[in-house]
Amino acid sequence: MAKDQQQDFNIFENMDEIAVQLEEALESKHYNEARHILAESNEADAAHAIEELPKELAAVAFRMLPKSMGADVFSYLESDTQEALMEGLTEREVTETVNELFLDDAVDFLEEMPANVVKRVLRYSSPDRRLQINKLLNYPEDSAGSLMTVEMIQLRRSWTVGESLKHIRETGHNKETIYTCYVTNQTAVLEGVVSVHELLCSSDDVRIEDLMDPDVISIETTDDQEYASRLFHHYDFIALPVVDKENRLVGIITIDDALDVITEEATEDMQRMAAMTPNEHPYLRTSVLRLANRRIVWLLVLMISGMLNGAILGQFEDAFVALPLLVTFIPVLTDTGGNAGAQTSTLVIRALTLGEIKPSDALRVLWKEFRVSIICGLILALVTAARVYFMMSPDPLTTLTVSLALFCTVVLAKFVGSLLPILAQILKVDPAIMAAPLITTIVDAVSLIIYFEMAKVLLKI
């Protein structure tokens, strides 16, 4: 997070200000003022302002948008607002807006709508566009195909720079991006890539085949969208071509969509790591029931596995009745184990996600974490020993039991914390599930056994 929060909210506060003004204008029926506010706003800000309005006013405001802004603003809206607009606007109004959208935004919208809405919207689309939309809707969610748009610039290798620029100027108007141009042959096979930057900085008579880079990095329609976003990150692309199995160009993904994916995936990973089923809707727009629903399953699973730890403790009833002091170290032991495991699993999960480590690095990771755990475990054990010996029980054996158990817990936690995410990756399960909550539960069980078994041996209880 930013250190300097004060300053940071300037533009976002201004955005909220616009929302408030718009609502006031609409409620006092100053429609000209409302129209002015909307027309003067950036599309993203106008969308934000419309989001904040009560449902019945949202449609009124949306209708006031200048024609040139409608589709753009619509594409920035959350899907529940888009759905609400379906009720407030006439079918024809919505369809006209959707037909103005870039194809990938139209598909994003339709993906979230119920089937009857999709049908009605498609009925009003041109046959060509209907075909394209239907095709895109058939790609699995989260696939590169569902993220791409099919509006892109295609050049031929035999063209000159001058011809290409002329082609771009004639056909670029309704394309989402024109900056990365793909060179294809007659059967649409991808042969090269050239940027508008390179075109503009070359003479008009240079041939495309002499300028283009023939080693195009592309992905297939069925590849995962997260793979696409990793390619953007690795190669600093602003667009990425999507091809079919025969290497024919079928679409492109633009960086704004990749950026959304990166932010979304980080949010989802964080949610999974905190024992929740991911939810892509903004927090305040998610209902209480939905929020509870996303959490209760993992809470139950973890609680029921956690009851095992209670059963383990039950086995040592004699020990802690004989020496109640032992009980007072349980929270320190389990919390420290949980924290040490959370640190390791978080680092390993994130490194796996970013591709910094691969399952084949397992031994390197385990060896690294083993050494880290020895250092951390020793320091924590020494501090605990000092505290137990000097402040609680000057009995060397009790001191030894507690600090040794703590040391073992830290080493164990870091071992489990590095092993489980990598195992998950190998088994093609999302490593983010192997995070703090699950690891805490597992480490708790083993560390309680170690602790009390040690106590039984060392303290002869």
Next chain:
Amino acid sequence: MAKDQQQDFNIFENMDEIAVQLEEALESKHYNEARHILAESNEADAAHAIEELPKELAAVAFRMLPKSMGADVFSYLESDTQEALMEGLTEREVTETVNELFLDDAVDFLEEMPANVVKRVLRYSSPDRRLQINKLLNYPEDSAGSLMTVEMIQLRRSWTVGESLKHIRETGHNKETIYTCYVTNQTAVLEGVVSVHELLCSSDDVRIEDLMDPDVISIETTDDQEYASRLFHHYDFIALPVVDKENRLVGIITIDDALDVITEEATEDMQRMAAMTPNEHPYLRTSVLRLANRRIVWLLVLMISGMLNGAILGQFEDAFVALPLLVTFIPVLTDTGGNAGAQTSTLVIRALTLGEIKPSDALRVLWKEFRVSIICGLILALVTAARVYFMMSPDPLTTLTVSLALFCTVVLAKFVGSLLPILAQILKVDPAIMAAPLITTIVDAVSLIIYFEMAKVLLKI
């Protein structure tokens, strides 16, 4: 993470393959082959391959790069590899490379170098460039100023599209991006923005002042880089202008840098949320001592606060000696409290980071979480009650004590989990610190008190 991991590693595996081939070629002294491998690789992949080489070979490989690739590859290297190259290459070779870098990449490199290296590099730079670098180096790390480049296209409002395109074609060659052009007056004050897309799709005789958007969204040099990345995300920019206090254009930030910031900040937040001091180096390249150092402080702080919980438990020694069964529920109680709190704090922290909620939304968040906690708490308490009553102790009062304590713990955990991150934001502390580990420790203390006090009253121990 991707569901389809297998397929996803294609290109990244190919990248590893290149690294292996390069090392083999160098070690068997097949220099021509090594040169060929490097020349045929994408710059990002060549950098990755060089990263993987032993230090002494890295300099050899770097020297083999075609001249046109050197600076680009250098900008993709990790800073420790860049530093190692300073030893393997002659000073002049490094300086030549640095002089070829885009200004923002040069500054990124120099920011990580010791002062003497910076001095030596600057000595070989042209006076102009030295001045620019020095200026950029003076911006605080993590500020917009340190992220920007000063190589951008500036147009005048009186120019026509034709004149502007001619200007871009003449001067665009050494600019990192040319796609967003800024319109400034003689004193460099920012007056408007126009994209190359718009220029190319307009007739040559249209005036810039008729085409440009005069409402430019910009940030100041001292603004936080995370604020910049949020603007990219919100407005789908590919470049963002940076101005000084007098609204004079001083530089631009490009989307590839914003994307790095977004990924980095998500990683840092995850690390903070798992009780670590953030570390921006890739996991496998971070030394064991450094890793331990980033973790031990929080482990110690949390352990020492966790000892308080031990002291609290000590107060209830009589209670659990009288009814040892009570001890066996401690792990379930503390773990469930920790998990419930982690869920809430993770959602709230992430929503604050993404700007979905603001401190002024505190009451809405608390009310929402309160209702969620009632639902989750009730379900968990009922399941626990059933288990205690039917499987462990058919005593209604014990059952009531345990399940009521669990219910209170869940409600409390969700309250603390939503309150603390928002408080932190208000106090201008990073909310990510108020995550699972700290909240678990706090909730543990209170829930243990509730549990045993309830036991004392209800069970009359």
